[in-house]
Amino acid sequence: MWDYTPIVKDHFLNPRNVGDIPDADAIGEVGSLACGDALKLYLKLDENKDKIVDAKFQTFGCASAIASSSALTEMVKGKTLDEALAVSNQDIADFLGGLPEEKMHCSVMGQEALEVAIFKYRGMEMPQHDSEHDHGPAYPDYEGEIVCKCFGITDAFLKKVIETNSLTTAEQVTNFTKAGGACGGCIPKIKDLIAQVLGEATAKPRVRPEKLSNMKKMQLIQEVLERDIRPLLWADGGDLELIDIDGSNVQVAFRKACAGCASSGNTARMVEAKLRDLVAEDIVVEEVSQ
Amino acid sequence: MKEVYLDNNATTKVDEAVFEEMRPYFCELYGNPSSMHFFGGQVQSKVNEARVRVADLLGAAPDEIIFTACGTESDNAAIRSALEVFPDRKHIITSRVEHPAVLTQCRNLRQKGYRVTEIGVDGAGRLDMEELKASVDDDTAIVSLMWANNETGVIFPVEEAAAIAHAKGAFFHSDAVQAIGKIPINMANSSIDMLSLSGHKLHAPKGIGVLYLRRGTPFRPFLVGGHQEKSRRAGTENAAAIIALGKACQLAAQHMEDENTVVKAMRDRLQDALMTAIPYARINGGGTERLPNTTSIAFEFVEGEAILLHLSEFGICASSGSACTSGSLEPSHVLRAMGVPFTCAHGSIRFSLSRYTTDEEIDIVIREMPPIIALLRKMSPFGREHLKAQA
Numbered sequence: 105m106w107d108y109t110p111i112v113k114d115h116f117l118n119p120r121n122v123g124d125i126p127d128a129d130a131i132g133e134v135g136s137l138a139c140g141d142a143l144k145l146y147l148k149l150d151e152n153k154d155k156i157v158d159a160k161f162q163t164f165g166c167a168s169a170i171a172s173s174s175a176l177t178e179m180v181k182g183k184t185l186d187e188a189l190a191v192s193n194q195d196i197a198d199f200l201g202g203l204p205e206e207k208m209h210c211s212v213m214g215q216e217a218l219e220v221a222i223f224k225y226r227g228m229e230m231p232q233h234d235s236e237h238d239h240g241p242a243y244p245d246y247e248g249e250i251v252c253k254c255f256g257i258t259d260a261f262l263k264k265v266i267e268t269n270s271l272t273t274a275e276q277v278t279n280f281t282k283a284g285g286a287c288g289g290c291i292p293k294i295k296d297l298i299a300q301v302l303g304e305a306t307a308k309p310r311v312r313p314e315k316l317s318n319m320k321k322m323q324l325i326q327e328v329l330e331r332d333i334r335p336l337l338w339a340d341g342g343d344l345e346l347i348d349i350d351g352s353n354v355q356v357a358f359r360k361a362c363a364g365c366a367s368s369g370n371t372a373r374m375v376e377a378k379l380r381d382l383v384a385e386d387i388v389v390e391e392v393s394q
Numbered sequence: 395m396k397e398v399y400l401d402n403n404a405t406t407k408v409d410e411a412v413f414e415e416m417r418p419y420f421c422e423l424y425g426n427p428s429s430m431h432f433f434g435g436q437v438q439s440k441v442n443e444a445r446v447r448v449a450d451l452l453g454a455a456p457d458e459i460i461f462t463a464c465g466t467e468s469d470n471a472a473i474r475s476a477l478e479v480f481p482d483r484k485h486i487i488t489s490r491v492e493h494p495a496v497l498t499q500c501r502n503l504r505q506k507g508y509r510v511t512e513i514g515v516d517g518a519g520r521l522d523m524e525e526l527k528a529s530v531d532d533d534t535a536i537v538s539l540m541w542a543n544n545e546t547g548v549i550f551p552v553e554e555a556a557a558i559a560h561a562k563g564a565f566f567h568s569d570a571v572q573a574i575g576k577i578p579i580n581m582a583n584s585s586i587d588m589l590s591l592s593g594h595k596l597h598a599p600k601g602i603g604v605l606y607l608r609r610g611t612p613f614r615p616f617l618v619g620g621h622q623e624k625s626r627r628a629g630t631e632n633a634a635a636i637i638a639l640g641k642a643c644q645l646a647a648q649h650m651e652d653e654n655t656v657v658k659a660m661r662d663r664l665q666d667a668l669m670t671a672i673p674y675a676r677i678n679g680g681g682t683e684r685l686p687n688t689t690s691i692a693f694e695f696v697e698g699e700a701i702l703l704h705l706s707e708f709g710i711c712a713s714s715g716s717a718c719t720s721g722s723l724e725p726s727h728v729l730r731a732m733g734v735p736f737t738c739a740h741g742s743i744r745f746s747l748s749r750y751t752t753d754e755e756i757d758i759v760i761r762e763m764p765p766i767i768a769l770l771r772k773m774s775p776f777g778r779e780h781l782k783a784q785a
Contacts, residue, residue, distance in 0.1 A: 119773065142776070164774040167699055167700055169697075254724070
C-alpha cells in the first residue's frame with residue numbers, strides 16, 4: 105500500500121473543484137486512457153482576463169492523480185496567469201505534504217495541464233488530442249521525437265522535466281514522467297537526454313574569447329567551473345572548490361569522492377583541458393590540499 | 395473497522411485449527427527432525443504425517459511430496475531441474491499469463507540463450523492449444539503452464555497440455571498454486587510430472603510450499619547441502635509450517651465441496667449483482683471455466699487504485715489489475731495478453747473469496763461498490779457521452 109500523507113488522502117476522498125466549467129476561458133488536457141491517467145483542467149478568468157477566479161478538473165487516475173488535480177485547482181484560484189505559470193510540480197507535491205517518489209508523475213501531470221491551458225489561452229496553436237481512442241502522445245503540446253513509445257512521451261517534454269526538477273537518473277525520470285516504466289526500451293535514450301541536459305545547461309559559452317582582461321578571465325574561469333565542470337564531478341559523487349586565481353594559475357581543491365581519489369591528478373588535467381578550451385590557452389590548474 | 399477480506403488469491407487467513415496444530419512446534423517440540431534422539435524423532439513422525447496429508451489431497455504418494463519454502467521456489471526448482479536433466483534441449487514453453495515466478499525465470503533464461511515460447515490466450519483467457527501443439531518440438535525441455543490463473547481464475551486444460559508435451563518427450567510442470575484446495579486434483583489419474591503448491595493460499599502460513607514430483611521423474615535439486623527431502627531439497631525442514639500445511643490440506647479436502655457450492659454461490663451472487671448495478675463493466679474471463687472463488691471485473695473509464703482505496707475506506711480488501719497499485723506503470727500482463735481494451739484494463743478489480751467469506755461481506759460490497767464507481771466516473775473526463783446516453 106502506498107504511504108500517502110493525510111493531505112493526499114483528504115484531497116482524494118474529498119476532492120475540491122470536481123467538474124467542468126461550460127464557459128471556461130482556458131482548458132488544458134493531458135494524459136490518456138491508455139496511459140492510465142489523464143487530467144482535464146478548466147480555468148475561468150476575471151473581467152480583465154488576468155486572474156483565475158475559478159478552476160475545476162476531471163481526472164482519470166489513481167489516488168495521487170486525483171489529489172494532485174484537486175490541490176492544483178485550490179492552488180491556482182486567485183492567482184494571475186503569470187503567477188499560476190510559476191507553480192511547479194514540486195509546489196503541488198509540497199502542497200500535499202509530499203508524494204511517494206514513484207507517484208511524482210501525478211504532480212507533473214497537474215503542472216502540465218496548467219501550462220497547456222494557459223499557453224493555449226494565450227494563443228499558441230496546439231494540436232487536438234483525441235485521447236479516448238488512440239495511444240498518442242501523453243503531452244501532445246511538447247512536440248518532438250517520441251522517446252518512450254509505451255507512454256508516448258517526447259524528448260522535448262523529458263528534457264523540460266529533467267531540467268526543472270534537476271533529475272540525474274533514469275529511475276527518477278520514470279517516477280516523474282512514467283517514461284521508461286513499461287518495456288524499459290528507452291532507458292538508454294533517457295540517460296542520453298539526462299547527459300544532454302547536464303551538458304546543455306553549460307554548453308552556451310562554447311567559443312573561447314580572443315582576448316580577455318584579467319577581470320573577465322577570472323569571471324569566465326568561475327563560470328566554466330560552475331557550469332561545465334562541477335556537474336560532471338557531481339555525477340561521480342565528487343566536487344571541487346576554487347581556492348585562488350593568480351593570472352593564469354588556477355588553484356582548486358577536490359572535495360567529496362574526488363578528495364584523496366587516486367585519479368584526482370587526471371581530474372585536474374581534465375579541468376585544465378576544459379578551462380584551456382573555454383577560457384584561455386595558457387591556463388595551468390594546480391591541485392592544492394586546502 | 396472490521397475487514398471484508400476478498401483478497402484470498404493474494405493470501406489467506408491461517409485456519410485456527412491449522413495454527414493449533416503447529417503451535418507446539420516452536421517453543422516445546424522444537425527438535426530437528428533429522429536428529430537421532432527421541433526429541434527430534436517425534437517431530438519427524440509429525441512431518442511424515444503431514445507429508446501423507448498433503449499427498450492425500452493431491453492423490454499422490456508421500457514420497458512424491460518435496461517441501462519447499464514457497465510456490466516460487468517450487469516453480470524455479472521444476473524448470474531448472476528439467477534443463478539440467480536435458481542439457482541438450484534448449485527450448486522452454488510457458489504462457490503469456492503465467493505468474494512472475496515462472497515468467498521472470500523463463501525470461502532470464504532467454505537472456506542466457508534458451509529459446510522461450512510464450513503461448514498466447516484468447517479474449518476469454520483460454521490457452522491457444524493449436525499454438526502449443528505447433529510449438530513443442532524435440533528441443534523442448536519443459537512445458538510449464540499454470541493450472542488456474544491468479545488474476546482471472548481461468549482454468550487451463552493442463553492434462554491435455556501435458557499429453558502434448560510428453561508426445562515430444564518434454565517434461566510438463568504446472569503452477570497449481572491457485573487451484574489446489576479450490577478444485578479437485580488427482581495426480582493418480584494424471585500424467586503431469588511436476589506441480590507447485592503454496593501453503594498460504596489454502597489457510598496454512600506463509601513460507602511453506604510443495605513441489606510434487608512424480609515417481610520415476612529424473613530430478614536435479616535446486617538447493618544442495620543436507621540430505622533432507624531425500625536430497626531433493628536440502629535445508630533444515632520448516633517443521634512447524636510443514637505440520638501446519640498437512641493440517642491445512644486435510645481441511646481443504648473436507649471443505650472442497652463447499653468451495654464449489656457455497657463459495658461459488660457467493661461469488662456468483664457478487665458478480666451478478668455488480669454487473670446488474672454497474673453499466674460498462676465486463677467480467678475478465680467470464681464464460682470460461684474458472685475457479686469457484688475468483689472474479690475479475692473490469693470497470694470502464696475509472697482507475698483501479700482509486701477504486702481500491704475507496705473500497706478500503708469501507709474495510710473492503712480486494713486487488714486490481716491496475717498499474718498504479720503495483721509500482722509498475724503498465725496494467726497487468728494477464729489482462730493485456732487477453733486483449734482487454736485499455737479503456738478498462740486500468741479499472742479491473744479482482745475479488746477472491748474463501749470458505750471464511752460470509753454473505754454479510756458480499757452484501758457490503760454489493761452495497762458500497764456501485765456508488766464508488768459512479769463517484770469516480772463522475773470525476774473522470776472519459777466515457778461521459780456513453781454514461782449520459784445510458785442515463
